Amino acid sequence: MDGPVISIQGLTKRYGEVTAVRDLDLEVRRGEVYGLLGPNGAGKTTTILTLLGLCEPTAGSVRVLGLDPAREAVAVKRQVGYVPDSVGFYPTLTGRENLRYTARLNGIRSAEDRIADALEQVGLADAADTRAGAYSRGMVQRLGIADALVKRPSVMILDEPTIAIDPEGVQRVLALIRTLRAEHGMTILLSSHLLHQVQEVCDRVGIFVRGRLVADGSVEELSRRLSGGRTVVEVGVADDAGTAAQRVAKLDGVQEVEREGDLLLAVCEQDMRGRIADALTTAGHTLLHLRQRSSHLDEIYHRYFHERTD
Numbered sequence: 001m002d003g004p005v006i007s008i009q010g011l012t013k014r015y016g017e018v019t020a021v022r023d024l025d026l027e028v029r030r031g032e033v034y035g036l037l038g039p040n041g042a043g044k045t046t047t048i049l050t051l052l053g054l055c056e057p058t059a060g061s062v063r064v065l066g067l068d069p070a071r072e073a074v075a076v077k078r079q080v081g082y083v084p085d086s087v088g089f090y091p092t093l094t095g096r097e098n099l100r101y102t103a104r105l106n107g108i109r110s111a112e113d114r115i116a117d118a119l120e121q122v123g124l125a126d127a128a129d130t131r132a133g134a135y136s137r138g139m140v141q142r143l144g145i146a147d148a149l150v151k152r153p154s155v156m157i158l159d160e161p162t163i164a165i166d167p168e169g170v171q172r173v174l175a176l177i178r179t180l181r182a183e184h185g186m187t188i189l190l191s192s193h194l195l196h197q198v199q200e201v202c203d204r205v206g207i208f209v210r211g212r213l214v215a216d217g218s219v220e221e222l223s224r225r226l227s228g229g230r231t232v233v234e235v236g237v238a239d240d241a242g243t244a245a246q247r248v249a250k251l252d253g254v255q256e257v258e259r260e261g262d263l264l265l266a267v268c269e270q271d272m273r274g275r276i277a278d279a280l281t282t283a284g285h286t287l288l289h290l291r292q293r294s295s296h297l298d299e300i301y302h303r304y305f306h307e308r309t310d
């Protein structure tokens with residue numbers, strides 16, 4: 001299938017007086033990890049439920065793999081793995097037995113190999129025959145992902161996949177998301193209010209505030225837009241920083257150079273790391289540090305949030 005895997009145009013969802021999602025346009029391309037980012041009540045879950053055909057749009061059009069989830073929910077469900085924010089399993093059944101149960105519910109026959117593969121992928125092979133009631137929250141979350149993987153989906157939708165799990169568990173889930181994308185080319189949509197985590201795994205993010213998408217792009221792009229198109233390059237040299245600063249300031253495209261502790265901050269029209277490195281090393285400086293500074297996602301998020309609510 002060509003074109004976006006997820007395509008939302010003009011989506012509005014009202015619950016009585018409450019408008020949960022307003023006039024949303026969003027596209028997720030094949031193999032992309034897209035993060036829906038926003039505070040509680042922003043409309044993330046409503047958007048996800050609409051993609052799964054579990055919530056009917058008030059207005060607008062939604063397509064998943066070219067299908068209309070409101071009309072073709074079964075076909076969508078067959079190809080899309082969904083992990084809700086709180087996954088429930090039978091505590092007295094083992095991880096493997098729980099997956100057998102849902103495989104049967106989904107009409108997947110001869111699922112044993114798929115179940116074993118899915119448990120292996122999420123790192124639960126050793127705990128497969130332990131009761132789910134004895135799993136940690138992080139393990140339950142990973143079992144939820146395994147459950148969605150059994151049907152070998154091409155798209156995964158995860159609602160708050162790292163909520164209420166410990167830092168080690170979070171890292172395992174994030175690593176798993178990266179692997180699913182890298183090794184299986186999976187398209188992944190995840191929602192979160194945990195900014196740093198989204199920044200770690202997503203190619204693009206959409207910032208949701210009160211049902212509206214107020215910004216959309218890669219973290220780099222959002223960062224550049226906020227800084228008025230300028231890029232800051234951090235430079236550290238082992239020797240005379242004053243002379244190094246003068247050299248960098250003379251380069252075409254560098255607007256100004258500031259000092260921040262031991263670092264020089266070169267404000268540039270674009271990423272000039274290569275030219276800065278060349279200029280300094282050619283002049284005999286020893287370069288210790290060179291990094292393009294990007295705004296942290298929480299700075300971006302709060303800036304957009306405040307711009308819209310002030």
Ligand SMILES: Nc1ncnc2c1ncn2[C@@H]1O[C@H](COP(=O)(O)OP(=O)(O)OP(=O)(O)O)[C@@H](O)[C@H]1O
Binds near residue numbers: 039046
């Ligand atoms: N079934 C419903 N009936 C009435 N109002 C609803 C319903 N579902 C959601 N809402 C309202 O719609 C708005 C968006 O909710 P939604 O759950 O989509 O947000 P969210 O960004 O996923 O937040 P959270 O992280 O808290 O789940 C909220 O104001 C919520 O109270």
